[in-house]
Amino acid sequence: MALKPKGVAELSRLTGPEKAAVVLLALGEDHASVWRGLDEEEIKVISQAMAGLGQVTSSVVEDLLVEFVSGMGSGAITGSVEMTQKLLASIMPEDKVDTLMEEIRGPAGRTMWDKLGNVNEAVLANYLKNEYPQTVAVVLSKIKSEHAARVLTCLPEDFALECVTRMLRMEPVQREILDKIEQTLRTEFMSNLARTSKRDSHEMMADIFNAFDRQTETRFITALEERNREAAERIRALMFVFEDLSKLDPGGVQTLLRTVEKDQLALALKGASDSLRDMFFSNMSERAAKIMREDMETMGPVRLREVEQAQMAMVQVAKDLANKGEIVLVGAGGDDDELVY
The missing domain is CATH 1.10.220.30 (Flagellar motor switch protein FliG, alpha-alpha superhelical domain)
Known part of the structure; x- marks a missing residue:
């Protein structure tokens, strides 16, 4: 669980480590030698405070360190994970910085x-x-x-x-x-x-694009391709869409079928390819597959939006199962993750 930035508007809200973090941020890389006077535990505590500091208003900086305000331009500084890592890199070996930053990015807690x-x-x-x-x-x-x-x-x-x-x-x-x-x-x-927990920005955008309806997704991808084709292709490769469920192994299909609601499955399969439908039917009992086909027929025509929503819901169920380690997902660009038997 990464530290979340927070805005600081009052000096009284700052803890001791946060005050030290503000001072060190104000001093910047030119005075990074100050860090050498701290022991490893002090560096760790101050680094954690700095990484979660967020924006500190100029009035707070002025109250805390008046003599430095004139040299800070706008008078406001921002503490972030990236800035913390940059400052630490100027005074510590790379392997120690990496270890410390991994701990900061990890779940919160002193012990x-x-x-x-x-x-x-x-x-x-x-x-x-x-x-x-x-x-x-x-x-x-x-x-x-x-x-x-x-x-x-x-x-x-x-x-x-x-x-x-x-x-x-x-x-x-x-x-x-x-x-x-x-x-x-x-x-x-x-x-x-x-x-x-270090999320690539393209992975984040792929998750966002997965949550779009198909029309909006197509509109954004098309527009992005015109501006940055490489970024669009990376996002497309990272996206996991409904048809990618065809890459599930038999055990994964069975797990998904036990988890997803039957009416949701019937609606999602209304808009699926024949091969994907056959895959799901082949993993059901003959009687269950027959009932599912009958349910789909009795539905009659359904709105495309409803089908897409059902498919998105199934994809989300699959992702939740994958996060729990119960199934393995292989996305559009995930050939390297395919299973070898």
Whole structure:
């Protein structure tokens, strides 16, 4: 979960680390040597404050650091993740900057266990299901009970029960073991989580374009192609559309059929290609496929907009299942992600 920028209008709203962040932003890269007088923990706390600072009004800057206002042009500065990384790069080795920025971009929290508490339960469960039950038991015992309960429900039932059994028998954990688990979580899980949270702007726009109705999507893509063909092609390749469901493996189709509402499926298939219809029908029982065909026939003519809305809803269901790790999606430009058996 990335830090969200916030506007600061009053000096009283600034915390100590935020005040330090404003001063360091005002000093800029020319005086980056000031950072060398801070220890690693102080750099981390101030960097986190800076990355989430947002815009600071000139009056606040003036109150905080009057003697520097005349040298700051507009008198206002903006703290952002990018600016923080740029300043840190001038005083720290690249690998340390990357590690620190990954932690800033990751879930909020002072300790590892606080951070885990802000990770989606399905995402955390997807990682923990590959760990030893004893390790999972330790992790679940260190986070809030409500969050631990949600994580357990996302784990395979037999594995979850084994973890519960280990938690019931668990004795106090040695500090060295706890430190090792924390380090593993930090290097293997949190760092990967932070990397995946760095969204490419084209990915963001592909998600937005996916949410358009087909007419609006075509209008925007066509207009963008005239201005920037390369960007339009990248967005088109990243988009996942209804017809891309044809690339699901049989297990993915079965999972989707169990999840999507039947009336929504019937409406979506009214506007599908023959090959995509056949794929879904072939993954149903003969009786279910016959009923679905009859339902589609009795619908009669339907509005194109309603069909598109049903198809968009199915795509969203598929994306939600993919985010939970229950199916694998391959988009228009995703040949490299196809499964090898």
